Amino acid sequence: MSFAANKYxxxxxxxxxxxxxVAPDHTVAQxxxxxxxxxxxxxGLTLDDVDGYFCAGDAPGMGPVSMVDYLGLKKLRYLDSTxxxxxxxxxxxxxxxxxxxxxxxxxxxxxxAGRPKSEGSSGTQVRSQWASxxxxxxxxxxxxxxxxxxxxxxMRHMYEFGTTSEQLAWIKVxxxxxxxxxxxxxxxxxxxxxxxxxxxxxxxxxxxxxCCVVTDSGGALVVVHPDIxxxxxxxxxxxxxxxxxxxxxxxGKVDLTYSGLAWAAPLAFKEAKLTPEQIRYxxxxxxxTITVLIQLEDLGFCKKGEGxxxxxxxxLISGKGKLAFNTDxxxxxxxxxxxxxxxxxxxxxxRQLRGxxxxxxxxxxxxxxxxxxxxxxxxxxxGASVLIMGRLQ
Amino acid sequence: xxxxxxxxxxxxxxxxxxxxxxxxxxxxAQKDELLLKHCNSCKESHYYxxxxxxxxxxxxxxxxxxxxxxEIYSYTVMRRGxxxxxxxxxxKLQEGISMLTHLTNCDFDSIRVGQKVRxxxxxxxxxxxxxxxxxx
Ligand SMILES: [Zn+2]
Numbered sequence: 001m002s003f004a005a006n007k008y009x010x011x012x013x014x015x016x017x018x019x020x021x022v023a024p025d026h027t028v029a030q031x032x033x034x035x036x037x038x039x040x041x042x043x044g045l046t047l048d049d050v051d052g053y054f055c056a057g058d059a060p061g062m063g064p065v066s067m068v069d070y071l072g073l074k075k076l077r078y079l080d081s082t083x084x085x086x087x088x089x090x091x092x093x094x095x096x097x098x099x100x101x102x103x104x105x106x107x108x109x110x111x112x113a114g115r116p117k118s119e120g121s122s123g124t125q126v127r128s129q130w131a132s133x134x135x136x137x138x139x140x141x142x143x144x145x146x147x148x149x150x151x152x153x154x155m156r157h158m159y160e161f162g163t164t165s166e167q168l169a170w171i172k173v174x175x176x177x178x179x180x181x182x183x184x185x186x187x188x189x190x191x192x193x194x195x196x197x198x199x200x201x202x203x204x205x206x207x208x209x210x211c212c213v214v215t216d217s218g219g220a221l222v223v224v225h226p227d228i229x230x231x232x233x234x235x236x237x238x239x240x241x242x243x244x245x246x247x248x249x250x251x252g253k254v255d256l257t258y259s260g261l262a263w264a265a266p267l268a269f270k271e272a273k274l275t276p277e278q279i280r281y282x283x284x285x286x287x288x289t290i291t292v293l294i295q296l297e298d299l300g301f302c303k304k305g306e307g308x309x310x311x312x313x314x315x316l317i318s319g320k321g322k323l324a325f326n327t328d329x330x331x332x333x334x335x336x337x338x339x340x341x342x343x344x345x346x347x348x349x350x351r352q353l354r355g356x357x358x359x360x361x362x363x364x365x366x367x368x369x370x371x372x373x374x375x376x377x378x379x380x381x382x383g384a385s386v387l388i389m390g391r392l393q
Numbered sequence: 394x395x396x397x398x399x400x401x402x403x404x405x406x407x408x409x410x411x412x413x414x415x416x417x418x419x420x421x422a423q424k425d426e427l428l429l430k431h432c433n434s435c436k437e438s439h440y441y442x443x444x445x446x447x448x449x450x451x452x453x454x455x456x457x458x459x460x461x462x463x464e465i466y467s468y469t470v471m472r473r474g475x476x477x478x479x480x481x482x483x484x485k486l487q488e489g490i491s492m493l494t495h496l497t498n499c500d501f502d503s504i505r506v507g508q509k510v511r512x513x514x515x516x517x518x519x520x521x522x523x524x525x526x527x528x529x
Binding site: 134135136137138139140141142143144145147148149151152153155156159200201202203204205206208249250251252253254256380 | 406407408409410411412414415418419437438439440441442443446447448466467468469470471472473474475479481482483485489490491492493494495506507517523
């Protein structure tokens with residue numbers, strides 16, 4: 001089934017990002033409900049319209065089994081709790097769109113929420129899958145965490161391609177230029193390359209400012225059948241192409257210079273019948289600066305190894321550079337809810353396509369947008385997912 | 394940075410938990426031996442060890458003893474947010490596969506990608522031994 005065969009197959013009709021970045025007085029389930037209400041309201045729909053529900057494995061209790069009951073969804077006939085970490089929510093959009101195109105449901109609700117800021121920087125509490133992972137015995141003595149495994153990716157990228165810390169810093173600088181216009185952003189100060197390089201070294205070669213923010217928060221999306229989208233008041237955003245995969249240590253044939261997007265992105269572009277040159281706005285998953293750099297290469301915006309040159313000098317700043325990225329400030333400056341940034345990647349891409357981004361960062365007359373996500377840890381095992389969306393003319 | 398000269402010995406290593414698939418590997422480490430799984434069907438080694446070869450799907454896999462030498466594929470020094478700084482690395486073994494590990498007996502500021510290293514064994518928090526690597 002291909003979206004490209006019919007641009008009307010599935011549409012993103014509702015988006016909502018929780019405004020809080022610290023939520024000590026909320027439960028996680030409550031945050032899920034608030035973002036669900038927000039996205040449905042944005043679409044002009046209600047909980048009673050929802051017949052498909054999607055959340056990842058970090059949702060409270062037994063995932064969808066608990067959340068469907070908590071939310072009071074009464075017409076449910078399709079659900080999916082695929083969990084690929086922070087990339088889950090892009091994958092949910094892909095799965096929801098195909099379920100809708102196949103006639104399995106008409107209004108799919110996707111929710112994310114968490115409180116890593118309030119509960120401790122390790123993130124939301126459900127992490128039992130690590131203990132049962134077959135590779136865990138071979139990693140546990142060495143304390144791998146997302147940060148240090150991403151750092152090893154950066155170190156290898158620098159070794160093979162001559163990428164520099166200054167080039168990585170430009171990614172944070174661009175995100176900070178965008179975040180200054182977002183009143184909800186966790187970090188609103190405009191940074192320079194020197195600011196990034198002068199922040200403390202956390203795990204060589206990554207500085208504190210190479211890292212994303214840790215935030216309580218959440219977000220939700222509503223994906224609908226085109227018949228429903230046509231009756232709603234918002235500009236219609238359609239699915240055009242998607243790709244998803246996972247990548248691990250490949251039996252010991254470790255290569256830290258590329259992500260699973262190197263495999264998934266060509267599928268998405270082929271389905272959308274587009275090329276990277278036609279994309280003027282991209283939401284790129286930004287857990288760390290190196291995450292962005294490697295994805296830009298794997299998505300085809302530049303050749304492998306040339307990401308450093310691609311980003312330097314402000315090339316990712318909207319209105320100034322050749323590719324506008326993460327115009328909400330991204331995970332690096334705005335919000336990385338529940339340590340899972342995929343949700344906000346889709347939300348800002350939809351804002352851009354609707355023309356609802358902040359005027360200072362809105363890309364004019366935007367026809368296509370891309371959102372990409374990396375879940376888990378780039379240096380050990382990760383999910384990779386990409387969506388290409390379009391604005392219905 | 395004086396911290397950078399900390400030896401790995403001051404970082405208390407968590408212990409792995411044994412299961413039927415990793416038991417031989419963990420027991421060998423107690424005798425200062427590094428085992429790998431080798432596939433008799435595709436003739437390739439793999440890591441982490443498992444019963445069925447991840448390269449070709451064959452269950453004809455056997456344990457082999459690694460020479461325990463290789464080079465640093467990539468590394469990072471975890472300097473903050475931990476009790477004691479430590480150097481994590483992927484080491485690419487002579488047998489052609491890479492493994493997650495720590496680097497020890499070295500100045501953390503002088504580690505380089507491509508540096509030659511060899512295996513050493515060190516006790517974890519509860520007295521089990523596990524493999525680390527040191528510069529040759
Ligand atoms: Zn084999």
